[in-house]
Amino acid sequence: MKPVTRTLAAFPGRLSALVLAGFWLLGAPSAHAGLFDDDEARRAILDIRQRIDAGRAATDALQAETRRLADDNAQLRRSMLDLQSQIDVMRADLAKARGQDEQLARDLAQVQQRQKDMAQGVDDRLRKFEPAAVKLDGQEFTADPAETRDYEASLALFRKGDFPGAQAGFITFVKNYPKSGYGPSALFWLGNAQYATRAYKEAIANFRSLLAAAPTHPRAPEAALSIANCQMELKDTRAATKTLEDLIKVYPESEAAGAAKSRLSKLK
Incomplete structure (x- = not known):
């Protein structure tokens, strides 16, 4: 226990705590099984550091992915809003076009009726002169x-x-x-x-x-x-x-x- 303790004393308090926690996570041997020598302690610390660094890298990668997904989601929402806006504009244009078509249809019907009335009037006038x-x-x-x-x-x-x-x-x-x-x-x-x-x-x-x-x-x-x-x-x-x-x-x-x-x- 003394060599480990002397070795841990050389590290700052937070790192010492992490090392001790790592021992517990890795299943530190019981007191009666013996103590690590300095090399073992050093390897344990390095292993813990690697795991911590890997965890931090994974966390950073996860956060980066989360931010990317958030950005993608925001971009998708903006795209959907733009698309909806375009759809609304197209609907308005279509409704306007339909209204114009209906008005044109009414105007055409009126013109045709006037032509029919005029033709009938001409026929009636001609009939007045026909035997x-x-x-x-x-x-x-x-x-x-x-x-x-x-x-x-x-x-x-x-x-x-x-x-x-x-x-x-x-x-x-x-x-x-x-x-x-x-x-x-x-x-x-x-x-x-x-x-x-x-x-x-x-x-x-x-x-x-x-x-x-x-x-x-x-x-x-x-x-x-x-x-x-x-x-x-x-x-x-x-x-x-x-x-x-x-x-x-x-x-x-x-x-x-x-x-x-x-x-x-x-x-x-």
Whole structure:
């Protein structure tokens, strides 16, 4: 024990304690087993020093690794935050793009609707100038929209009792549309408007124009009867009788023929 004690006395107190602790850790021999000599003590101390240095190196390495992992973790977190920021920006850009796409889609739909409306408007306007099929007084023909408009306007005046206005309207119509399918009907109502205003001679002329232009027209028998009425108003009984007789002969199955027979009986 003395050689060890003398040897330990040569070291500082802390190192002596470490050496003693090393002895205990290494399983120091019991007192009765004997004492280490100076070489053994020196080797023990060196061994302890090596172990301590190795432990410190391992600790330093562990701490360094821990710091490196911490740095890596911090860097990873920063990278994740940057990535999340980029994702948020991309989401915002995508939402903005979607909003722009939706607005573009709405704008396109509006433009297409306006184009459709414009096309429909053009078609409607063109249709106003295109001839259309008309059925009037049992006759079918094609007429321009202007013809239909002017004819119906004049007829509306007649039905309202505005006979002078209707007369002027039908005169203008016959002049403007000499070949119109409305022609026979226009002449018929013109003659009736003139009859209503007591322009009997003018009425007779227009009724005769109807018979000459369209003798088979459904209004022809009525036109012939109207001629006879005008002649009776003019006190031309002879002419009226001849007109009624011709009416019965040419249109025997018509309602006008029945009326003509009744009037003939009164004239005779």
